[in-house]
Amino acid sequence: MTDKIQVSGSLQNRLMVTLITGAAILGIILFFIVRGYAAQIAQNGQDDILEASLSSILDAAVIHDGTVEVDFPYASLSMLDTKLDDRVFYSIHSDGILISGYEDLPISSKINSEISTFRTIKYKNTTARVASANRILIGEKERIIISVSIAQTQDALSRTLNTISKNVALFGSGFFILVTFLSYWATATTISPLMRLASSVTKRGPQDLRPFEKEVPSEMFPLVTSLNKLMNRLDLSLKQSEDFIAEAAHRVRTPLATVRSYADATLQRVSKKENRDALRSMVRAIDEASRAASQLLDHAMITFRSDKLQKELINLNTLVQNLIINFEPIANMKDIELKFIQISSVEINGDFVLIQNAIRNLIDNALKYSPHDGMITITLGANSGSCLEIQDQGPGFPPEELDKLTLRFTRGKNSNGIVGSGLGLTIVQDVVNAHNGKLKLSNHEIGGACAILSF
Amino acid sequence: MKYLLVEDNHELANAICSRIKLDGHVIDHADKLEDAIAYSDTGEYDLILLDIMLPDGDGRSFLKHHRNRKKDTPVIVLTARSQVSDRINILDLGADDYVTKPFDHAELDARCRAVLRRKSGTTQPILKFGDVSFNPLAGQLSIKGKMINLRNRELRLFELLLNARGQIFSKQKLVDRLFAFDEDVSDNAIEVYIGRLRKHLEKTSLKISTHRGLGYRLDDD
Numbered sequence: 291m292t293d294k295i296q297v298s299g300s301l302q303n304r305l306m307v308t309l310i311t312g313a314a315i316l317g318i319i320l321f322f323i324v325r326g327y328a329a330q331i332a333q334n335g336q337d338d339i340l341e342a343s344l345s346s347i348l349d350a351a352v353i354h355d356g357t358v359e360v361d362f363p364y365a366s367l368s369m370l371d372t373k374l375d376d377r378v379f380y381s382i383h384s385d386g387i388l389i390s391g392y393e394d395l396p397i398s399s400k401i402n403s404e405i406s407t408f409r410t411i412k413y414k415n416t417t418a419r420v421a422s423a424n425r426i427l428i429g430e431k432e433r434i435i436i437s438v439s440i441a442q443t444q445d446a447l448s449r450t451l452n453t454i455s456k457n458v459a460l461f462g463s464g465f466f467i468l469v470t471f472l473s474y475w476a477t478a479t480t481i482s483p484l485m486r487l488a489s490s491v492t493k494r495g496p497q498d499l500r501p502f503e504k505e506v507p508s509e510m511f512p513l514v515t516s517l518n519k520l521m522n523r524l525d526l527s528l529k530q531s532e533d534f535i536a537e538a539a540h541r542v543r544t545p546l547a548t549v550r551s552y553a554d555a556t557l558q559r560v561s562k563k564e565n566r567d568a569l570r571s572m573v574r575a576i577d578e579a580s581r582a583a584s585q586l587l588d589h590a591m592i593t594f595r596s597d598k599l600q601k602e603l604i605n606l607n608t609l610v611q612n613l614i615i616n617f618e619p620i621a622n623m624k625d626i627e628l629k630f631i632q633i634s635s636v637e638i639n640g641d642f643v644l645i646q647n648a649i650r651n652l653i654d655n656a657l658k659y660s661p662h663d664g665m666i667t668i669t670l671g672a673n674s675g676s677c678l679e680i681q682d683q684g685p686g687f688p689p690e691e692l693d694k695l696t697l698r699f700t701r702g703k704n705s706n707g708i709v710g711s712g713l714g715l716t717i718v719q720d721v722v723n724a725h726n727g728k729l730k731l732s733n734h735e736i737g738g739a740c741a742i743l744s745f
Numbered sequence: 746m747k748y749l750l751v752e753d754n755h756e757l758a759n760a761i762c763s764r765i766k767l768d769g770h771v772i773d774h775a776d777k778l779e780d781a782i783a784y785s786d787t788g789e790y791d792l793i794l795l796d797i798m799l800p801d802g803d804g805r806s807f808l809k810h811h812r813n814r815k816k817d818t819p820v821i822v823l824t825a826r827s828q829v830s831d832r833i834n835i836l837d838l839g840a841d842d843y844v845t846k847p848f849d850h851a852e853l854d855a856r857c858r859a860v861l862r863r864k865s866g867t868t869q870p871i872l873k874f875g876d877v878s879f880n881p882l883a884g885q886l887s888i889k890g891k892m893i894n895l896r897n898r899e900l901r902l903f904e905l906l907l908n909a910r911g912q913i914f915s916k917q918k919l920v921d922r923l924f925a926f927d928e929d930v931s932d933n934a935i936e937v938y939i940g941r942l943r944k945h946l947e948k949t950s951l952k953i954s955t956h957r958g959l960g961y962r963l964d965d966d
Contacts, residue, residue, distance in 0.1 A: 540798045543825035544754045547847035551760030554850045558767065558921050580847055616842070619855035622897040623925050662934075663896075 301484070302477045309473035310466075317462040321455075328454040332447050333419070340421035340440055341406050343369055347382070347438050353429035358384045358436055372446035379413070383437040397437040398422035411441075418443050483507050487514065499525035543580060550576050577709045585711040592644055592717055596724035599641040606636040606670055606678060609646055614668070617653055626657060627665045634671035636678075638745045640725050648721035651714040652680045652741050658708050659684030659739065677744040686733040695731060718743075746861075748772040749788065751781040751804065752796040752823065761794070764850050768922075769908050778802035782810055785818070792857055793820045797835070805838050812839040819860040823848070851925040855897075858882065872907065874965055875950040879907065886945060893945055898923055902938050906953065906963035915960040 346366040352359055360382055370378045381391035398407050406423040413420075422439040483506055490502065501518035553569050553576075560566055614628050621628050638645070656666045664683040672679060687695060688703045695702060696719040699712040715731075718741075722729045727745040734740045748765055752758040753776050765772045773788065775781040778799045785793065785807075793811070797804040808820060822835050822843040835843050841860045844853050862882045872879045878887045884900040886893045895903060901923050906914065916935045923938075924930045939961055943953050950966045 537798070540825040543846040544757055547823075547825075548754060548757040548760055550847040551757060551764060551850065555760055555764050555767070558918065561915075561917060576847055577849075580845070584845065619842075619859040620852060622859070623851055623855045624928070625896050625898055 302481045305477040305480065306473050309476070310470055313466055313469035313473070317466050320465075321458050321462050324458045325451070325455050328458075329451055332450055336419055336442065336444070336447055337408050337421065339369055340408070340419060340442060341423075343367070344406055344421050344423050344438055344440050347380070347440070348423060348425045348436070351382075351425065351427060351436050351438075353427050353432065353434060356429060356432055358389060358427065358434055360389065360436075362390075366440075370440075370442055374445040374449060376443040376445050377416075377418075378443075379418070379439075379441040381437075381439045385435050386437070391439075395439045395441055396420060396422065397439050398424050400424065401435060410444075413441060413443075416443050416445075417448075419447075483510060491517070499528070539583070542583075546576050546580055574709065578711075581709055582711040582713075585713040585717070588647060589713050589717055589720075592647065592720050592724075595641060595644060596720060599644070599724060601639050601641055604638055604640055604642050604645055606638060606645075606676070607632055609642075610649060610668060610670060610678070613646065613650055613653060617657060620657060621666070624657070624660065625663045626660050628653075629665055629667045631667065631669045632671065633669065636671045636676045638676050638725075640745065641721075644721045644724065648718045648743065649678065649680075651718050652743070655714055655741075656680055656682035656684070656739070658710070675744060677742060679740060679742045681734055681738055681740040683738040686737060686739045687731055689733065692731055696729070746770040746791045747789070749781070749784055749790045749793045750774045751776075751778075751794065751799070751807065753777065753798070753800050754796075761853075768854070776800075778804070778807055781807050785811060785816065786814070790818050792861060793818055794823055794853075795820050795840070796823045798825065805835075808835075808838045808840055817864065819864045821853070821856055821860060849925050851923075874907075877946070877949050877951055879903070888945065888949055895945070898938050899941055899945075902935075903942055906942075906961065907951075910963050910965055913956055913960045913962045918960070 343366045346363050347360065350361045350363050350366075352361075367378055367380075370376070379392050379395055381393065381395040381397065382389045383397055395413070396409065396411065400407065401424060404423060404425055406421055409420045409422075411418055411420055418441040420439055420441040422437065424435055424437045427434045427436055486504075487502065487506065487510065490504070499521045501521055502514055506514050550573055553573050557566060557569050560569065610630060614630055617628060653666070653668070660666055660682045661684065666683075667679075667681045669679040669681075671677070685704045691700075691702055694700050696715045698716045700716075701710055701712045715729075719729055722743060722745075725745055727743060730742040730744075732740050732742070748770055750758055750761055750765075750772055752761065752774070755776065758774050758776065762772050762774055773784055773790075775784050776799075778801045781795070781799075784790075795804045795807060799807075804822065808822075811818070811820060819841040820839070822840045823846055824835060824843050825846045841864070842856050844856060862884075870881070872881065876889045879885070880887075881900070881904050884895050884897070886895050886903070902919065905919070905922055919935050920930050923935075939953060939955075946953065952964050952966060954962050954964060956962060
């Protein structure tokens with residue numbers, strides 16, 4: 291059944307991937323916002339200094355005798371000093387004619403405005419920030435427009451920005467790692483009730499169909515409710531089919547028992563040989579049928595249970611003793627003695643129902659093949675091992691068939707006239723295999739079959 | 746012995762009753778759970794044969810009721826279910842033994858004896874004939890105070906002849922009663938057991954006589 295379920299991803303992984311991806315996107319967005327904001331602030335700082343420098347130059351410009359004079363204040367340039375020695379360029383134009391400085395430095399285009407403008411340009415193979423402003427100077431007779439531009443390279447600024455970016459990236463990575471751990475923890479916590487439910491269902495034996503009653507989170511409630519409903523239905527249908535098998539067995543076996551009992555009673559009154567033989571054949575057929583039915587059911591049960599052994603500590607001494615008490619009346623009928631030799635106390639870890647069934651089959655076989663007044667010797671714990679030996683005084687196993695007797699529906703050549711299904715030794719072998727044990731069939735030197743079970 | 750048979754199938758019940766009466770026992774028959782409880786509450790029985798599936802309930806509830814009333818009458822369950830788990834379950838509920846349907850009467854008889862022997866303890870009935878005292882359940886024959894343990898077949902044979910003293914049993918009849926159905930037994934086997942019994946009974950008042958062509962008879966002189 292498990293093979294048919296297709297596993298598509300894991301809930302925990304999916305949840306984690308979603309959370310981590312979200313955290314990564316958030317981290318990247320945060321990085322750009324912080325970096326952009328920092329760049330903005332740094333730029334504003336540079337602009338403020340540039341503007342101050344610009345104003346100090348403009349303030350120093352006067353008209354003297356009809357010409358413009360600028361008493362260039364040194365402070366206006368020294369205030370632009372940076373740690374990285376950024377270069378500073380300037381240009382002063384009077385009515386569009388260069389008075390001093392670099393001619394190719396752009397000037398403010400807003401002729402009639404005294405507001406400073408700022409631009410970032412490519413200048414002399416580097417990036418520079420240019421602040422430009424115009425001022426109208428009024429003389430006695432003339433009106434002169436003076437334009438000043440100051441440019442500063444941005445080495446210090448970009449270094450500051452890089453440092454900030456690096457720190458933000460570092461902070462973002464730390465945040466990302468933290469979120470990864472948090473999401474692992476969160477998903478594990480979220481998923482754990484589901485895992486608990488799964489393991490509690492897995493741990494159950496095949497017979498355990500009780501509803502699941504532990505507390506579950508509300509999201510799992512529909513699942514658990516459906517699961518319980520399914521278990522309930524399964525339990526019901528199992529019980530129904532068990533009842534059906536029991537009822538069917540009852541319906542079939544009761545009339546068989548009636549026929550058998552009447553045949554038995556009739557035999558007491560019939561003396562003609564052919565009638566007696568007919569009655570005996572009839573009874574034998576009934577016994578064969580019911581024996582085959584029981585053994586087939588047992589075999590099916592054992593095959594089913596072999597996959598899921600319900601192991602417990604079994605005391606073989608007690609188990610065998612109880613079986614012997616159970617078989618004693620049948621042994622008595624043939625005056626067979628059941629001799630139980632307990633060399634040591636033997637305990638094994640196994641499935642009680644299966645082990646009992648296997649040993650029952652072996653003793654049953656010994657009883658069926660034993661002659662009247664014979665003896666069956668059951669020895670437990672010989673050679674200081676957990677080994678059980680069952681030996682009868684019957685005809686023994688046909689030597690040439692020894693290795694085939696445990697095959698399904700195989701019966702020995704010498705089984706004529708003895709009721710059997712050919713499943714007894716198969717059951718024993720299956721039980722032994724399920725318990726990693728060994729079954730050894732042999733013939734005793736002085737005659738009789740010998741079966742050794744070891745676990 | 747007084748038996749109670751709880752079995753809803755009348756045909757089977759008739760067959761079991763007639764077979765048990767043949768052995769000289771008394772048997773009451775109840776065909777439903779209600780009657781079974783009424784019978785067992787009012788009557789004194791030596792042994793109860795109980796079918797598990799009854800029309801008005803489960804034989805297991807009879808077992809529970811029976812054990813709750815502290816009755817120690819042994820119960821042998823007649824079950825149609827042969828599976829191991831069912832067998833274990835039946836014994837756990839307080840049944841003393843079980844036979845799976847269809848069953849051999851010789852086996853049922855043997856199981857009844859075994860259960861009675863286990864349960865009855867010191868209150869076993871003892872039959873006395875002059876120097877001979879006989880405990881059928883324990884299978885002990887005591888002659889002039891000397892204990893002789895009889896093997897099962899000798900015991901069954903002796904009991905059969907003793908319960909119907911003066912009646913002639915044919916070899917065939919004895920074979921039918923002493924051996925299981927699926928055993929092939931020659932008539933000579935009976936002669937062996939008769940021989941052994943005669944040896945035990947030498948010098949007592951009990952004599953087994955041979956009636957040529959008819960069979961054997963036990964007489965108490």
